[in-house]
Amino acid sequence: xxxxxxxxxxxxxxxxxxxxxxxxxxxxxxxxxxxxxxxxxxxxxxxxxxxxxxxxxxxxxxxxxxxxxxxxxxxxxxxxxxxxxxxxxxxxxxxxxxxxxxxxxxxxxxxxxxxxxxxxxxxxxxxxxxxxxxxxxxxxxxxxxxxxxxxxxxxxxxxxxxxxxxxxxxxxxxxxxxxxxxxxxxxxxxxxxxx
Amino acid sequence: xxxxxxxxxxxxxxxxxxxxxxxxxxxxxxxxxxxxxxxxxxxxxxxxxxxxxxxxxxxxxxxxxxxxxxxxxxxxxxxxxxxxxxxxxxxxxxxxxxxxxxxxxxxxxxxxxxxxxxxxxxxxxxxxxxxxxxxxxxxxxxxxxxxxxxxxxxxxxxxxxxxxxxxxxxxxxxxxxxxxxxxxxxxxxxxxxxxxxxxxxxxxxxxxxxxxxxxxxxxxxxxxxxxxxxxxxxxxxxxxxxxxxxxxxxxxxxxxxxxxxxxxxxxxxxxxxxxxxxxxxxxxxxxxxxxxxxxxxxxxxxxxxxxxxxxxxxxxxxxxxxxxxxxxxxxxxxxxxxxxxxxxxxxxxxxxxxxxxxxxxxxxxxxxxxxxxxxxxxxxxxxxxxxxxxxxxxxxxxxxxxxxxxxxxxxxxxxxxxxxxxxxxxxxxxxxxxxxxxxxxxxxxxxxxxxxxxxxxxxxxxxxxxxxxxxxxxxxxxxxxxxxxxxxxxxxxxxxxxxxxxxxxxxxxxxxxxxxxxxxxxxxxxxxxxxxxxxxxxxxxxxxxxxxxxxxxxxxxxxxxxxxxxxxxxxxxxxxxxxxxxxxxxxxxxxxxxxxxxxxxxxxxxxxxxxxxxxx
Numbered sequence: 189x190x191x192x193x194x195x196x197x198x199x200x201x202x203x204x205x206x207x208x209x210x211x212x213x214x215x216x217x218x219x220x221x222x223x224x225x226x227x228x229x230x231x232x233x234x235x236x237x238x239x240x241x242x243x244x245x246x247x248x249x250x251x252x253x254x255x256x257x258x259x260x261x262x263x264x265x266x267x268x269x270x271x272x273x274x275x276x277x278x279x280x281x282x283x284x285x286x287x288x289x290x291x292x293x294x295x296x297x298x299x300x301x302x303x304x305x306x307x308x309x310x311x312x313x314x315x316x317x318x319x320x321x322x323x324x325x326x327x328x329x330x331x332x333x334x335x336x337x338x339x340x341x342x343x344x345x346x347x348x349x350x351x352x353x354x355x356x357x358x359x360x361x362x363x364x365x366x367x368x369x370x371x372x373x374x375x376x377x378x379x380x381x382x383x
Numbered sequence: 384x385x386x387x388x389x390x391x392x393x394x395x396x397x398x399x400x401x402x403x404x405x406x407x408x409x410x411x412x413x414x415x416x417x418x419x420x421x422x423x424x425x426x427x428x429x430x431x432x433x434x435x436x437x438x439x440x441x442x443x444x445x446x447x448x449x450x451x452x453x454x455x456x457x458x459x460x461x462x463x464x465x466x467x468x469x470x471x472x473x474x475x476x477x478x479x480x481x482x483x484x485x486x487x488x489x490x491x492x493x494x495x496x497x498x499x500x501x502x503x504x505x506x507x508x509x510x511x512x513x514x515x516x517x518x519x520x521x522x523x524x525x526x527x528x529x530x531x532x533x534x535x536x537x538x539x540x541x542x543x544x545x546x547x548x549x550x551x552x553x554x555x556x557x558x559x560x561x562x563x564x565x566x567x568x569x570x571x572x573x574x575x576x577x578x579x580x581x582x583x584x585x586x587x588x589x590x591x592x593x594x595x596x597x598x599x600x601x602x603x604x605x606x607x608x609x610x611x612x613x614x615x616x617x618x619x620x621x622x623x624x625x626x627x628x629x630x631x632x633x634x635x636x637x638x639x640x641x642x643x644x645x646x647x648x649x650x651x652x653x654x655x656x657x658x659x660x661x662x663x664x665x666x667x668x669x670x671x672x673x674x675x676x677x678x679x680x681x682x683x684x685x686x687x688x689x690x691x692x693x694x695x696x697x698x699x700x701x702x703x704x705x706x707x708x709x710x711x712x713x714x715x716x717x718x719x720x721x722x723x724x725x726x727x728x729x730x731x732x733x734x735x736x737x738x739x740x741x742x743x744x745x746x747x748x749x750x751x752x753x754x755x756x757x758x759x760x761x762x763x764x765x766x767x768x769x770x771x772x773x774x775x776x777x778x779x780x781x782x783x784x785x786x787x788x789x790x791x792x793x794x795x796x797x798x799x800x801x802x803x804x805x806x807x808x809x810x811x812x813x814x815x816x817x818x819x820x821x822x823x824x825x826x827x828x829x830x831x832x833x834x835x836x837x838x839x840x841x842x843x844x845x846x847x848x849x850x851x852x853x854x855x856x857x858x859x860x861x862x863x864x865x866x867x868x869x870x871x872x873x874x875x876x877x878x879x880x881x882x883x884x885x886x887x888x889x890x891x892x893x894x895x896x897x898x899x900x901x902x903x904x905x906x907x908x909x910x911x912x913x914x915x916x917x918x919x920x921x922x923x924x925x926x927x928x929x930x931x932x933x934x935x936x937x938x939x940x941x942x943x944x945x946x947x948x949x950x951x952x953x954x955x956x957x958x959x960x961x962x963x964x965x966x967x968x969x970x971x972x973x974x975x976x977x978x979x980x981x982x983x984x985x986x987x988x989x990x991x992x993x994x995x996x997x998x999x
Contacts, residue, residue, distance in 0.1 A: 312546040315494055322489055322571045327645030344903045345976045349984070359982040360904035 338368045470623065471612045476564045477603030480632030482580050482593050484641040485854055490580045491570050491594065491686065497549035498565035499540040505559030506531045512557050516540065519548050531559075543567040574683040575645045578699040579637065579799065579852065582686035591689070591697055593635055593853070595800045600856055603632035634857040638674035643667060646973050647677040654966050655681035659955035664701035665966065666835040666850075667974060668945040670936060672868070673839055673848030675797070676944065676974065678702070678832070703801040705828035706930045706949060709914025709959070710765045712824030714883060714934075715837060717762055719785040720773040722879045728759045728886050731994035734769040741815025745771060745823070748913075748958075760992030763889040765896050765911060767823045774822035782822060783810035788874045789837045790847060791829055796869070798853045805829045824914055835947035838934045841887070842908075842942035845880035846871040884908050888939045889990040891964075900933055900964035902972045904982045908942075909935020909967065911959035916951065928953035933963035937971050940983050944974050 323329065346362025423431070453461070481492035499520060506512050513527035520527075520541040530538045542565055544552070549562050568583050581592020589598035606629030611622030647665050654663045660681075667677040680700040684692045698704075720726045736750040747766050754760075761769030774782055786792065792807030806828040813821065820826035832850055840847035848871040855865045875883075887908035891900040897911045911933050918927030932949040936942040948963045948970070955962075 309550075312495065312550075316545075316547065319494060319569070322492070322569075325488065326572045327575060327642050328573060331645070342976065344972055346904075347981045349981065357984065359984045363903070 340365050340368050469611050470609055473608045473610070474564070475606035475608055475626075475629040476566055477605050477629040478566065478631045479568065479583075479587065479603065480601040480634045480857075480859075482597075482601070483634055483636045484576070484639045484644070485637060486641065487636070488572075488641045489569075490572050490576045490637070490639070490641065491568060493566045493568050495546055496565050496567040497544045497546070497552075497562040498542050499544055499549070499552060500561045500563055501531055501538050501540055502536050502559045502561065503531055503533050503538060504536050507558050512560065515555050515557060516552065516560070519551055520544065568687075570686040572641060572645070573685045573687070575641065575648050576637075576639055576679075577684055577686045578680060578701075579639060579644075579678060580686055581800075582689035582697075585690075591686075592699065592799060593637065594686075596798055597635050597853070597856075600635060601632040603859070604630040606630070631859040633859065636854045636857060638669070638672075638676065638852055638854045639678070640676050642977065643677040643974055644679060647970055648679045648681070648683055650966055650969050651679055651681035652683070654950055654962075659952045659957070660950045660962075661953055662700060662704075663948070663950040663966070664704075664831040665949075665970060666701055666831050666945075666947045667970065668835050668839045668850055668947075670839055670842045670942045670945055673836070673843075673850050673871070674854070674868075675832075675850050675852040678852070680704075680831075698801060699799060701831040702797060702799050703803050703830070705803050705805050705830055706932075706951065707827065707914040707916070708824040708829050708834050708932060708949075709912035709930060710767075710824055711834055711837075711910045711912035711932050711934045711947075711959075712822065712827065712829075713762060713765065713770045714841060714887065714910050715786055715789055715791075716770050716774050716777070716782065716822040717758060717886065718789075718841065718875050718879055718883050719777045719782055720758070721882055722785070722875045723777055723781065725776040726758045726773055728757065728882050729991060729994065730758045731755050731996045732758070732761065732769055732772060733996040734761065734766050734772065736768065738768045738771055738819070740771065740819030743816045743819070745819050755994055755996040757991050757994045759886045759889050759990050760994075762886045762910070763892070763895040763990065763992050765890075770822050771819050774818075779810040779813050779818050783807070785874070786821075786827070788847070788872075789840055790833055790849065791827065791837070795830075795832055795836055795849045797832060797850050798866070802832075803830050805833055824912060831947050831949050834932070834934050834949070835945050838909075838936055838947065839945045840874050841880050841883045842936040842945055843871070843880075844877040845873055845875040847874045884936075884939055884942070885988065887935065888987060889992065891935070892987055892990055894990075894992050895960075896958070897933060897960035897964040899960060900935060900968050902937060902968050902975065905937050905971075905975055905980075906939035906983070906985070906987050907935055907937040907968075907971065908939040909933055909964070911964060912949075913958040913960075916953060918953075928955060929957070931957060931959035931962045933959050933967040935967055935971070937975060938980065938983060939987075940985055943978065943980050944971065946970050946974070 324333075342365060343363045344361055347359040348356050349359050350356050422428075479493040482490045484490055499516070501512075503509075509528050509531035512531055513524045516522070517524045517527055522541055527540060530540060540560075544562075544565070545567075552560065552562065566587070568587075570577060570580065570582075577592075579592050581594035581596075582590055583594050584590045587602070589595040589601065594601065606627045608627075609623070609625040611619045611624070613619050647667060651663045651665055654660050662680065662682070664680040665678070666675065668674065669676055678699070678701050682696060684696045689697060717726070721728075732755070733753050734747075734756050735753050737744050737746040745767050747764075747768050756764065756766060756769055758769075758773070760766075761773070777785075786807060792805055794802045794804045796802075807821075808817065808827075810818075817826050836847065836850050839850070849869045851866065851868060853866045855863050857863050885908075887910055888906060889895050890910050891897050891907050897909060900909050900911070901907055912931065914930045914932070915924040916927040916930050917923065918925055920926075929952055930949055931952055932947070934945070934947040936945040946967050948966045950963050950966070952962065
């Protein structure tokens, strides 16, 4: 009995298809008739097992109008949508922003390493040039170059000392430098000063 | 309790072969609603429950234990491993400081260079790789192929490869070829000042000269960079980046003048090439500061070739080797005699040709009859006998005091490794013959630097300033820290010093032993020395040859520079006035000219070398 009511309630609450409700109502009617006809036989049978009681169906009227619950859900939907959209937009923006930032960092890092390499290259170039200057400025190199250019080491210097009255005296014993060798050999070792 | 389904039994039932499926998978094992009538007996069921429980508990314990071990005990190690996986450490090599002359010209400096290293297990084609590298590295192909196809994972192909070449190697992008930092130490001046500067070993540690003595200052502190790297070994831009910057070494500025040093080295090399001189040293000191303007010994060495040079040559004998100075020591003896009032330059002594001292007889260079020499004459003629006579008036103990005050028998404290203190015995231990030898510079050993310092004292008005060779240390940030310059100590009075300068000038004058020590236009004071050289074969003086020396300063009336020259001549009997004095004169001429020293124009005094000895 309770099962029959439950079934009828369930079918009633299914508001989706009124045509199936109608169909089921017809079948329920025939089932009810059949139940009535078998009832005496059942009454005489000895109960040996569980009695399968058929649900007793009856016709109910479908509730009028739309149910309240879906209406409430429908009413909430327009309020929730902007929030969801906002979230989606935020998430997308964050993802895009991160992507952009990462790209920018990667680009900057690439540029930084390129600049660093260029910097290193330039400083190495400076080092190389300085090294050339240093090598060319050593006394041995200068002496060799000077000898190659036909210069000779100075001997003793003479000093012209001016007196307070404008007169001058030569101090020291200046000697004219010896004439350079006719064909200075660039590879020859320079003569030592005063040697 | 009984009706509750036992989860432990369910898999046993399902997989157990006792109840084979009857074919219909959907048929229930018993009618719904019926009670289970058959089944395990309670005893069996309890046994199984217990067994199952035990297995489960054991598994749980195992898992828990492993968890504790992982997290608690090995946790730190695993975390470190993980961080090691993504952290790379790069060394940042500190650039070694430079050694500069007093004008800032580099005598030693460091430049970037690379070491080309291969991992043979990665190198794909040894022949092709070798062909690509052979011209760049200057290593024969066969040698490269052998190294590249060898065992191991690390083989050095070339060291000290300059940056231009290493860039080309990088451009080749060869598999298994890696570049490492390998800074190279350059000595642009080569052998000029090489003995002073010293050299570094293959690991970059200073092994001689300033490089050794100032190793801590020059070497700096290496830095380190720890970065988080990605899969390709490239640093992650925003990752962990812990860097300890390298602190570069400081520069050391010497008091050396590179040009003068070059001239000194050239002149000494010339002297060493005369066939008789095996070794020669020269020291140039600034009279007023005691600073070394140049110091060299022939034969010298080029620090960049130090590894292939005879190890015996890798020193600075001007500082580390001692010799018996001979007559140049007479300046000390006479200073003591004048300072203590035993004589003046004009005191006249009747000097015999020889004098008995204990078991030996000391003679003058040439035996002679008694000559009435002034003290000036004794010095100018370098009379041994006259000097010993004066030394006996001074007394052994007093003479030793003066010698020690002049800095003999003790290190000068110059900033160079391996300095010798020389040998000066206590006067209490002097025998009679030793007491006669020491005043004339035998039986006492000095370094060339000590001898120069003695004459610096006389030239500087009697104030001795210990010689120094390092002017300042410049930190990487440009802070200049001058080295502490020692205070001068007065050894003899200014008047004694002046009288000594006067007498020493007579040596290069007419009648003196060293007219070749003269410098045209300037007044020069100095003293020759010709000391017997101990023959290392017999430990005696026979056949040992001579140390010929000349020490002097100029201008005599306003001294600027002191130069000491000593030449070791084992196979020659030439005297210092003939051999060492010309070297002195050439060097003195050069240093006076380049330093723009103007001659005073005054004439050299006329010296009275002989006189009339007071009778009685």
